[in-house]
Amino acid sequence: MTPSESPAAGVRMPAPTYRERTAAQLPGLPAAGVCLLALLAGVAAVAAGTGLLGAGGASLPLVLAGAVLAAAALVGAAGLTVVAPNRARVLQFLGRYAGTVRSDGLRWVNPLTTRRTVSTRIRNHETSVLKVNDSGGSPIEIAAVVVWQVQDTARAVFEVDDFVEFVSIQTEAAVRHTANNYRYDAPVEGAMSLRDNADEVTERMSAEIAERVQSAGVRIVESRITHLAYAQEIAQAMLQRQQAGAVVAARREIVEGAVGMVDAALTRLADRDVVELDEERKAAMVSNLLVVLCSDRPASPVVNTGTLYQ
16 A cells, blocks of 8 residues: 555445534523513413403403413423533424524524434544454454544434444444554555554544544544554564564674674774784684674683684
8 A cells, every 4th residue: 555545545425415504593581581471471361361360350352362372481481492512402393404503501492393412522432452454464453542523413413323323333444444454564664554654544544534424424533543462362473573573683783783893903903013814814803703792692712822823
């Protein structure tokens, strides 16, 4: 996979048919005051019509008018709804979407509508530890946390059955798909891997999750990989491979340094005419120095008490 390719390519979610709009509404306190006054006026009219107030005989029209006014006040009061901060009310009228109320406080809406509360607060979802195969076929364990928020309440309510469960399932699908597209360790230098390119991988994973949940009206704030490891059945073997790679890299660096030190020693001996060595003695000296410098244990020198050639 080249750096320009995205794991989100190929995700085709249905186009949403609903879009959030503001519902017809009024401030709640004035509407509550009007309903209260209408109720009191209706009760007073009924009392006056039945002669309870001592204003004369009973009057059926006045009683009916008062009863209708009181009933209208009660029906109107049913339209009062309280909206908490960072919560919205999705309205339906006779089964049709009638709009969304996002203004917090006491609001008045059509009393014949049904109202569903939808939280627009920022939420976290952490996936369970998933066992998947990376692009090389090695079983790995991976988990991620996603920060998300409902952006379009109409889509969240009407496009999917349960938008919370929908986000959970689509997040796990995106995490699995992302893990399938990369190796745990880079096979060659410069290739992207889950362990070495966490920022790039999580950025593409966030893009895929956002594309998957867009039809549900959900916005992805951020996503991060929280757990990444080889599966238990191969963890020990992979640890030994990593240790072997580290040992080889360390040995390579030691050998390169030792060769440079030996070359510098021979050059300085020759420049200062400390001792004149033929090719055979140079080879023996190089061999001895390399053994001393590259050995992982302290060397035990053997002192030569004779001549250079004995």
